[in-house]
Amino acid sequence: MLDPMDLQKKLKSIKAEYAEIRISESFSTTIHLSKRMIETCKVGTSTQGSVRVYNKGCWGFFAFTSLDMVDYAMQQALQLSHIQKKENAPTLSSLQMNVIKEKTNVLIPPNTVSLEEKMNVLTQYNDILKDSNLIENTNVLYRDSLTQYVLCNTDGSIVEYDRFFCGLSLSAIAKDGMVIQPYGESDANYAGFEIVKDKHSVAEEVVRTATELVLAPQIKSGVYNVIADPKLAGVFIHEAFGHLSEADFIYENPRMKEIMVIGKRFGPDILNVVDDGTLPYAGYIPCDDEGIKPEKTYLIKNGILHSRLHSRETAVKMGEEVTGNARAITASAIPIVRMTNTYIENGNSTVEELFEKLWNGVYVVGALGGQTNLEMFTFTPAYAYEVKKGKKTKKLRECMLTGNVFVTLANIEAIANDCTLFGGLGGCGKQGQGPLPVSSGGPHILINNVLIGGKGAGSRKTKSK
Amino acid sequence: MLEVEKLNLSRIQETCAKQKTRWWDVFAEYAIHKTYSFKNNVFYGVRESEIKGYGIRLNIDGKTGFSFCNDIAMLDSVMEYARETARYGEIEEYDLPAKQPTPHVECYDGNIFNKDTQYYLHTLQNVVDTIRSAYSDCMVDAGLGCVDGYIHLINSRGFDSGYHYSRQGSTISALRILPDGSRVQVYESITWNSDVNIHELSERIIQKLNFSKQTVKMPFGNYYVIFTPKAFGQIMGVVLQGLTGRSIERGISRYIGKFGEKVFGRQFTVYDNPLIDFAPGSYPFDDEGIPAKSKTIIENGYVKTYIAHLQSAHLLHVQPTGNASRGYAILPQESFSNIVVEPGTTSFKDMIAQMGTGIIIDQFIGFGQSNTLMGNFSANLDLAWLVVQGEVKGRLTNSMVSGDVTTMLNDKIVLSSEREWVGDAYLPYVLCRINYSTT
Numbered sequence: 001m002l003d004p005m006d007l008q009k010k011l012k013s014i015k016a017e018y019a020e021i022r023i024s025e026s027f028s029t030t031i032h033l034s035k036r037m038i039e040t041c042k043v044g045t046s047t048q049g050s051v052r053v054y055n056k057g058c059w060g061f062f063a064f065t066s067l068d069m070v071d072y073a074m075q076q077a078l079q080l081s082h083i084q085k086k087e088n089a090p091t092l093s094s095l096q097m098n099v100i101k102e103k104t105n106v107l108i109p110p111n112t113v114s115l116e117e118k119m120n121v122l123t124q125y126n127d128i129l130k131d132s133n134l135i136e137n138t139n140v141l142y143r144d145s146l147t148q149y150v151l152c153n154t155d156g157s158i159v160e161y162d163r164f165f166c167g168l169s170l171s172a173i174a175k176d177g178m179v180i181q182p183y184g185e186s187d188a189n190y191a192g193f194e195i196v197k198d199k200h201s202v203a204e205e206v207v208r209t210a211t212e213l214v215l216a217p218q219i220k221s222g223v224y225n226v227i228a229d230p231k232l233a234g235v236f237i238h239e240a241f242g243h244l245s246e247a248d249f250i251y252e253n254p255r256m257k258e259i260m261v262i263g264k265r266f267g268p269d270i271l272n273v274v275d276d277g278t279l280p281y282a283g284y285i286p287c288d289d290e291g292i293k294p295e296k297t298y299l300i301k302n303g304i305l306h307s308r309l310h311s312r313e314t315a316v317k318m319g320e321e322v323t324g325n326a327r328a329i330t331a332s333a334i335p336i337v338r339m340t341n342t343y344i345e346n347g348n349s350t351v352e353e354l355f356e357k358l359w360n361g362v363y364v365v366g367a368l369g370g371q372t373n374l375e376m377f378t379f380t381p382a383y384a385y386e387v388k389k390g391k392k393t394k395k396l397r398e399c400m401l402t403g404n405v406f407v408t409l410a411n412i413e414a415i416a417n418d419c420t421l422f423g424g425l426g427g428c429g430k431q432g433q434g435p436l437p438v439s440s441g442g443p444h445i446l447i448n449n450v451l452i453g454g455k456g457a458g459s460r461k462t463k464s465k
Numbered sequence: 466m467l468e469v470e471k472l473n474l475s476r477i478q479e480t481c482a483k484q485k486t487r488w489w490d491v492f493a494e495y496a497i498h499k500t501y502s503f504k505n506n507v508f509y510g511v512r513e514s515e516i517k518g519y520g521i522r523l524n525i526d527g528k529t530g531f532s533f534c535n536d537i538a539m540l541d542s543v544m545e546y547a548r549e550t551a552r553y554g555e556i557e558e559y560d561l562p563a564k565q566p567t568p569h570v571e572c573y574d575g576n577i578f579n580k581d582t583q584y585y586l587h588t589l590q591n592v593v594d595t596i597r598s599a600y601s602d603c604m605v606d607a608g609l610g611c612v613d614g615y616i617h618l619i620n621s622r623g624f625d626s627g628y629h630y631s632r633q634g635s636t637i638s639a640l641r642i643l644p645d646g647s648r649v650q651v652y653e654s655i656t657w658n659s660d661v662n663i664h665e666l667s668e669r670i671i672q673k674l675n676f677s678k679q680t681v682k683m684p685f686g687n688y689y690v691i692f693t694p695k696a697f698g699q700i701m702g703v704v705l706q707g708l709t710g711r712s713i714e715r716g717i718s719r720y721i722g723k724f725g726e727k728v729f730g731r732q733f734t735v736y737d738n739p740l741i742d743f744a745p746g747s748y749p750f751d752d753e754g755i756p757a758k759s760k761t762i763i764e765n766g767y768v769k770t771y772i773a774h775l776q777s778a779h780l781l782h783v784q785p786t787g788n789a790s791r792g793y794a795i796l797p798q799e800s801f802s803n804i805v806v807e808p809g810t811t812s813f814k815d816m817i818a819q820m821g822t823g824i825i826i827d828q829f830i831g832f833g834q835s836n837t838l839m840g841n842f843s844a845n846l847d848l849a850w851l852v853v854q855g856e857v858k859g860r861l862t863n864s865m866v867s868g869d870v871t872t873m874l875n876d877k878i879v880l881s882s883e884r885e886w887v888g889d890a891y892l893p894y895v896l897c898r899i900n901y902s903t904t
Contacts, residue, residue, distance in 0.1 A: 031553075034715065038555040040796055043546040044533035050514075059510030065517050065535035080511040083582055119553050137715045173717050173838070180717055180838040221685075221843075221867055221902040252505035253604050255642035332514060371831040375648040376862065378831030378845045398836050402845040402865050453843035453867045453902060 001025055002067055004160055007152040010070065014078060016053045018093040018312075020153035021070065022289060023049035024331035027111065028145035031118060033126045035138045041115070048332040049073070053081040057089025063332035090316045097156040098293055102286045104164040106192030110144035113193045118142065121197065122168075128203035129172045134211045136175035139184070142168050142196060143425060149331065157291030165189070165437065167425040168196040170206050174214035181397060183210035183382060185366075186424035188437065189282050212395055213383050219399040219454035225361035225413075226401065226450045227354050230420040232367045232381050234440030236447075237273055237344050238428070239370035239377040240405045241266070242440070245275070245299045246325070246337040246430075247314035249374055264305045267409040270347045273300040275309055277324055277340030281439035282423025285327065289335035294324035299342075311337045329433035336431055344442030347415025354414050354446045355390045362452065363387050364401065369426070378402045400453045408447060416444035466575060466629060467495055467615050473537045477519065478619055480540055484548070487524040488561050490620035492752060493627075494518050494793045500610030501585040506593050506603075508586060512610075518793030523547045528554040533794040559779035563622040567749040567756045571742035572630040574659035577611050585609055592667045596639050599671045609635045609663060616752075624754040632656060632745065635663045639670050641677075647862060649677045651848060652828070653695075656888060658743040673827060676850045681859035683851050683903065689823030690866070690899045691816055691852075694885040694892040696826045699844075701804060701890060703837045703870050704735070708762060708770075709799040710777025719840055719871075720768055727766045730876040732809060735763040737772060739787065739802030746803035746889030753789040753797050760786060766876070772799050804890040809880030813894045816881055818855040820896060825850045825857070826866065835867075843867035864903035873897050 007021050025047050032040040050063040051073040060080025062073040110118075122140045129138035144166040151159040167188020174181045185202050189195055228236055243249070250256040277285045277294025285294050290312050298306040310318070311326035314337060326335035355363075366382025380400045385392040420441050427435030472493050481489045499513045520533040521543055530551025532543045593605045610633070617627030638652035651673045653666040692700060707718035720728070739747050739757035750756050753775050761769050772788035773781060774797050790800035811819065828848035835842045845865045851858045874897060881894035 036715065038553065040531070041550045041553045041555075042531040042533070042796065043550055044531075044794055045535070045539050045542065045546075046533075046794065047535040047539075058508070061510065061512045063512075063514035063516070065515070067536070069515065076513060080513060083511055084508045084586065086507070115549060115553055137717050175717070178719070178839075180719065181836065182838065221865075221900065253640070253642075255602070259642065259646060332516075334512065369831070369834045371834070373648070373650060373830050373847050376830055376845050376847065378834065378865075380831065380834035398841065398843070400831060400834055400843040400845075400865070400867075402831065404863055407863075451863065451865060451902060453845075453865045 001148050001150065002070065004150050004152055004158045007150065008158055010074060011152055011154050014053065014074060016055055016078060016081065016154060017091055018054040018154055019052065020151060020290065021049070021051050022151045022331040023067065024147050024149045026145050026147040028143065029110065029118070031122055031142040033122055033140040035130050035135065048330050050332045051077040052334065053077040054092055055081040057086030058082070058084050061334055065332065092312050092316050094155055095312055095322055096292050098287055098291055099158050100286050101160045103162040104190045106164050108193040110164060110166050110193045111146055125170055125199060125203045128200060129170060129207055132207050132211050134174045134176055134214055135172050135207060136180070137173040139169070139171045141425060144193070151287070151289065151291055153291045155291055159287045159291060161286055163190055164192055166191050166193060166195055168199060169425045170199065170203050172206050172210040174210040176214045179214050181210060181214035183213055186426065188423050188425045190284055209383070213397045216395040216397045219362070219384055219396040219452060221452060221454045223449055223451050225358055225446070225448045227358050227361070227363045227444055227446050229365045230418060230441050230443055231422050232364050232379060233344055233442035233445045234422055235367040235370045235379045237442055238339060238342050238440040239372045239379055240408060241273055241299060242275065242339045242342045243372050244374050244405060245308045247308045247310045247318060248337040250308065251314040251317045260305065260308070262305055262307065265303055266300055266305055266406065267303040267412055269303045270415050271300055271303045271409070271412055272298065272345035274298055274345060275325070275339050275342045279341045281341045281421045283340035283438040285324070285340060288324040288326045289328045290326040292322045292324040292326065294340055297323045309337050309339065311335060327436060329436050333433050336433065338430065338436055339428060339438050341421060341439045343419060343421055343440060344415065344445065346417040346419045346443050349414045349416050351416045351418060351444045354416050354444050355387065357414055358387055358446055359390050361387050363392055364399065372405070375405055376402065377405055398454055402451050402453065408450065411448040412445055413448055414446040419443045467497065467613055469495060469615050469617065469627065471495065472517065472617060474617055474619060476537065477540060480544060481521065481621070484523055484544065485525070486621065487527060488621045489521070489523045490561055490618065492520040492791055492793055493617045496612055496614035498610060498612050500608055501589060502608040503589050503593055504606050506597065506605050520791065520793040520795070521547050523551050524557060525551040527556045527558060528552065529557045530554050531796055557776055559775045561620045561622050562624055562754040564624045564626070565756060567626065568740055570740045570747045570749055570757065572628055572658050572747055574631050574743060577631050577633045577660055578613060588663060592637060592663055595667045596670055600641055600674055602641060604640045605637065607635070607637045618752065618754050620754060626750065628749055631658050633659065633661045635661055635666060637666045637670060639674060641674060643680070645680060647680050649674065649860065655886065656745045658745060658747065673848065676857045677848070677860040679859040680862055681851045683861055683901070685902045687898055688901050689820045690897060691820060691823065691825045692895045693825065693827045694887050694894060696829065697892050697895050698887040698890050699829055699832045700870060701806070701892065703840055703842055704874070705801060705804070706837050708772065710771055710773030710781050711799055713771060714777050714780050717838055719838065724768050724770070726768060728768050728871055729763060729766040729874045730878045731766045732878055732880050733763055733766050733874055734761070734807035736760065736805040737762055737788070737801050737803070738805050741803050744803045744889065748802065751787045751789040752791040755785045755787040755789065757787045757802065772801060774799050802889065806880070806892050808882050808884050808893045810882055811879050813881045813883055816879060816894060816896050817852055819879070820852055821855065822853050824861060824901065825852060840869045840871050842870070864901060866899045866901050868899050873899060
C-alpha cells in the first residue's frame with residue numbers, strides 16, 4: 001500500500017479547489033456451496049483507486065486498478081475538472097479535517113482461519129439445509145475480506161482503515177409439485193469469522209420455513225392493515241423514507257425542495273427515523289468517502305422532517321451541515337449520498353398491543369428486498385401470516401407490499417418497543433453502485449391500508465377491531 | 466485502440482504452463498471508460514477509468530481452483546491462491562476447448578472514439594434543451610459515454626485469442642413534479658457497439674411525459690395491457706429464468722420435462738443470437754472459448770432448448786452452447802447474449818386501438834422481488850397509462866399488476882411489428898391480459 005503521507009504531499013501540488021485520492025487493496029475469500037456441488041471457492045486480491053478533482057463547479061474523476069497510475073490519474077482528473085467552468089459555483093473545501101487510523105475489532109480474523117476450516121463449517125450448514133425431501137436446492141454463501149483503505153484530501157484529512165468484513169447467507173429452495181419456494185437468512189458485518197460460527201439453528205430454521213412455505217397458500221391481492229416485523233420495518237423505512245432523505249435527489253430541484261421542506265409533517269408524533277453511521281452494524285463507517293465523520297442524523301423527529309443526508313456538495317449547495325453520508329461502493333467509484341444504519345426508533349406500544357389493534361389483517365415477516373422511485377415503493381416480506389382476532393393463523397407465501405411513501409408514512413398507526421437492526425450479505429443499490437453494506441431495522445410497526453400483490457386482482461380492505 | 470501488450474499475457478502464460486495441472490485458463494480484461502454527465506439540466510463532470518484484471522482457473526487432480534488480481538505484480542500470489550482453492554474446488558471432468566475457428570462478428574467501431582469533448586457537451590446539452598423546450602419544469606439527467614475494451618482468453622489446450630470491443634451508451638432521465646405533487650420520472654437508455662442515436666431517446670421521453678400530464682384512476686380487475694419493449698424486457702427476464710443448464714441440473718427450472726412442449730402462445734419465438742454486428746451482447750467466442758452461435762430458445766410457443774456452459778453441459782451430457790460469461794474476478798456463468806423476439810404484424814398504434822380500454826405499462830418498481838422461479842411476478846406500476854377507447858387518458862398510480870408469465874403469454878397475445886433494443890434484447894410491444902390491483 002502507498003504511504004498516505006506521500007499521497008498527501010502529491011495533493012499539495014495539485015491546483016484544485018478540492019481534490020481527493022482514495023486507494024484500497026483487498027484480499028477476499030468467497031465460498032458458495034449448493035445441494036449438489038461446490039459452486040465457488042475463490043481467493044483473490046483487488047487493487048482499486050481513484051482521484052477526484054473539483055474546480056469551478058466541475059468534477060473530474062479518474063479511476064484505476066494499478067498503484068503505479070496515481071500520478072497519471074491526478075493529471076487526468078485535474079484536466080477533466082477544467083472542461084467547463086461555472087459562474088458562482090460554491091467552494092466545497094475546508095469542511096472538516098480528520099486524521100483517523102482505525103482497524104476493525106475482530107475476535108477471529110478470517111485470514112487466520114484456514115480454507116479447510118471454513119469449508120468444514122459451511123458444509124455442516126449445507127448438510128442441515130439439505131435434510132428434507134422437499135428441498136430441491138440449497139445455497140450456502142460465505143464471503144470475507146480484508147481491505148486496506150486510504151483516503152487523503154485537500155482538506156488535510158488522512159483516513160487509514162483496515163477493515164474486516166465477514167458474512168454468511170443460508171438459503172433453501174423447496175419444491176412441491178409445480179410450486180418452487182425459496183427462503184433464506186443472511187448476516188454480515190465488519191467483523192471476523194465469529195459472526196458466521198454456530199449458525200446451525202439458523203440453517204434449521206431456514207429449512208423449516210422453506211418447507212412450510214412451499215405448502216402454504218399464496219396471499220390474495222388486496223388492501224390490508226399490516227404489522228411489519230423489525231426486519232421488514234427496516235426495509236420499509238430504508239425504501240420509503242431513507243432514499244427520499246438523500247439530498248442529491250433534492251438539492252437542485254426546486255419542486256422537491258418544496259415537498260421536502262424541513263419542518264413538514266410526514267408521520268404521526270410517535271415516528272422517529274434515524275441514520276447513524278457510528279453504530280457498529282453493517283453500515284458503520286469511521287469516516288465517509290469524502291473525509292467527513294458520520295453522525296446520528298434524525299431524518300424524522302416526532303413525525304416532522306428534521307434533516308437529511310448529505311455529501312459535501314449537497315450540504316454546501318443547500319446551506320446545511322454535512323452529515324458524513326458520501327459513500328462509494330469501491331475506491332474506484334464516485335462517492336454519492338447513501339444511507340448507513342437506518343432505523344425507526346422505539347415507540348410506546350408493546351408487540352401484543354399492536355396485534356390487539358390490528359385484530360384482522362396480515363403480519364408480514366422478514367425481507368427479500370425493496371425498491372423505491374421516491375414516491376412509490378415496494379418491499380417484499382419473506383412470508384406472511386393471516387391475523388384473525390389478534391392472533392397469527394395460517395402462513396402465507398409470495399406477497400409484495402407497495403404504496404405511496406407519504407400516504408403510507410401517515411398511515412403508521414402504532415410503533416412497538418423492540419427495535420432491532422439487521423445487516424446481511426446483500427445491501428443497498430443506487431446509481432449502479434451496489435450492494436453497499438448498510439443495515440436497517442426498527443420495532444414492529446402497524447400500518448393501515450397497504451396494497452399487497454399476490455394472487456388475483458383486488459382492492460379488498462381489512463377492518464380493525 | 467488499447468495497447469493490449471500492457472496485459473503482459475505472455476508472462477502469465479509462461480507461469481501457468483509451469484503449474485502441474487490437468488488444465489488451466491486465464492481470462493484477461495482491459496477497458497478504458499469515459500462518461501460525460503449532466504445533472505439537473507447542467508453539465509456536472511467527466512468520469513474516466515482504466516481497468517485491468519486477470520482471472521486464473523487451475524484444474525488440479527480434477528478439482529478447479531480460482532483466483533484473480535488487478536495487478537500483474539500479484540501473479541505469484543494469485544497462482545498460489547488458485548492452487549490452494551483447487552484443493553476444495555468442485556470435481557470438474559470436462560475439458561477446455563482447443564483453438565478452433567470462430568465466426569466473424571463486428572464488435573468494434575473505432576469511429577466512436579474520434580469525437581471530442583465539445584461533441585459530447587453539445588450533444589448532451591441538445592438533449593436537455595429538447596426535453597426542456599417541451600417541459601420547462603423538467604429536471605433532466607443525461608449521460609453519454611464510451612468504452613474501449615479488450616478481452617483475451619488463453620488456456621492449456623492452445624486456445625489463445627482475444628477481441629476488441631467498443632461500446633457507446635447513454636441514459637437519460639427526466640423528472641417532473643406535477644401540480645398535485647405527484648412525481649413522474651421517465652428514463653430511457655441505449656447501448657450499442659457503434660454510434661447511438663441519443664435524440665431518439667429524448668423523443669421517447671417527451672412522448673411519455675405527454676401521456677403523463679394527469680393522474681387517473683381505474684378500478685381493480687383483469688384488463689388488457691400493452692407492455693412497452695422496456696417493460697417487456699423485465700418480463701423476458703422471468704421467461705428466460707430456468708432456461709439455463711445450471712437451473713435444470715439443480716432441479717429448480719420450471720421447464721424441466723417441458724422441452725419440446727408448447728408452453729407459450731404460438732406467436733412467441735425467441736432467439737439467442739451473439740452474432741449481430743455491433744449489438745451489445747455480441748462476441749465471436751464465449752468466455753470459455755466456445756464459438757458463438759445463434760440458437761432458437763422458444764419457437765412458436767414450444768420450448769426448444771436451453772443455454773449451457775462447459776460444466777453444466779458436461780453434467781447434462783449436452784454440447785456447450787457458447788453462452789459462458791465471466792468477469793476477471795468471477796467464474797464462468799451461463800448468460801444469454803442478444804435476445805431477439807420475433808415481431809408480429811400489428812403496429813403499436815393499431816394495438817392501442819384494438820385494446821379499447823386497458824393499460825400501457827412502461828416502468829415497474831420491485832419487479833424482480835417476486836418468486837420468479839415459478840414464473841410469477843407482482844410489481845408496482847412506476848409508469849403506466851390508462852387507455853380508454855384507444856385514447857391515452859393519463860397516468861395510473863398507487864397500483865400494481867401480478868400474474869405468471871406462462872398464463873399471460875398465451876395464444877391470445879399480440880406482438881407489434883415495431884421492435885426496440887432494450888439493453889441487449891430486441892423486443893416488440895406485447896398485448897395481453899393481466900390482473901390489476903389498486904388502493
